[in-house]
Amino acid sequence: MYLIQLLPMKLLLSDHQLHLRFAPLTLTRPVAELRCGLFTNTERWQLLLPNAQIGFETESYLSGKFAANDGIWINAQCIANAELASMITNLKVGEAIYHQDILIAKNGEENTSIQSDFVDLLVLENRWDLYLKNDAILRHDFKLATKNSVSKELSRTNLLIGPAQDLFIEEGACIEGATLNTTHGPIYIGKNVEIMEGSMLRGPLAVMDGAVVKMGAKIYGATTIGPECRIGGEVSNSIFQAYSNKGHDGFMGNALIGEWCNLGADTNCSNLKNNYGKVSTYSYEQQQQVATNETFMGLTMGDHSKSAINVQFNTASVVGVSSNIFCSQFPDKFTASFQWHADEQTETYRLDKAIEAATAMMARRKQEFSQHDTEIFKFLAKN
Secondary structure: OOOOOOOOOEEEEEOOOOHHHHOOHHHOOOHHHOEEOOEEHHHHHHHHOOOOEEEEEOOHHHOOOOOOOOOEEEEOOEOOOHHHHHHHHOOOOOEEEEEOOEEEEEOOOOOEEEEOOOOOOOEOOOOOHHHHOHHHHHHHHHHHHHOOOOOOOOOOOOEEEOOHHHEEEOOOOEEOOOEEEOOOOOEEEOOOOEEOOOOEEEOOEEEOOOOEEOOOOEEEOOEEEOOOOEEOOEEEOOEEEEOOEEOOOOEEEOOEEEEOOEEOOOOEEOOEOOOOOOOEEEEOOOOEEEEOOOOEOOOEEOOOOEEOOOOEEOOOOEEOOOOEEOOOOOOOOEEOOOEEEOOOOEEEOOHHHHHHHHHHHHHHOOOOOOHHHHHHHHHHHHO
16 A cells, blocks of 8 residues: 655545535535545545545535544545645645646645646546446556555465456455456455355456355446445446445446445346437436436435335436335336335335434444434435
8 A cells, every 4th residue: 555644634525516416425425435446535545645634525414424624625526546645745835736627636725726747537527427437446446455465365166267466355355156357357355255155256346344245146347345235136337335235136237326225135227228328317416307428327326225125226216315115116217315115105204213224224233323324314304
């Protein structure tokens, strides 16, 4: 890993007023806390500048859980890298760094602009960039996470296809009877991960600490399985933030799944229209369906939402926070937060019941639904 920083410093990771552009995933977290590749941007900055104190410039209702500080302002859209970290450690008061027309960082009030010459700076401009750019970000993060580290050996019960140096296994991981293919990109297996027998994994792929890949799962790149997730069935070019379950058969492609979600058995999402046309999807920023230039787009689901067995999501569907989908037919392409959505009836999910369910689910993983989480739920339910 890169250890650049010598002296303590403060960093302020900013949503750059794009909080709603990445919703519903950002309804419960700042932009810097979105996971793509191996890490969140918060985690990347902590790896690159390990002594830094990190704060967040985000929505006021999130600030109790994600506090601000008076540090160097950094655009959280930009994926942190060693070159950018080096520039920021040398940034003088009054200086600002730009990449093309995008403000990347500034130290206090700007009076001098520096135009960067980054060749490979990765910037998240839309929600769907999380999966569109996940291939490149996975490759970047794989190098960051494995530099100067030694991989655990792969058991002989497994089949490895492709370069051995593009497979990295952390201590405590258990992989038996699986097929791993690094021909098209690296595979990172985190600490205490379990890859069950019969699983087929194709890079670029990250399976983060404590996650479980169930028997016979088929995981295509570029995919990120966040910490403590439980994943089965077929997954392609998707991101699971953390602590979410897709434990059974069913397809998720070009999907973005938040934390503490549960996808019932045989839940599927379409990621391609029958006419192969460009998709439209719900925008929280514009509060309506918007056209995109994308052909492939699957389900986006906010934290603590769930689907029943056999739910079929249309292409580019969006589900908010703490909603339950149990339709026998295709549900609406947009389901707001705190809804119980059936075929012909939608009811508001009572806040006390939603908090009770979230508390119970988190307790199963020895995590706490905090008072800060309660206040976030209250704000979202009211607004």
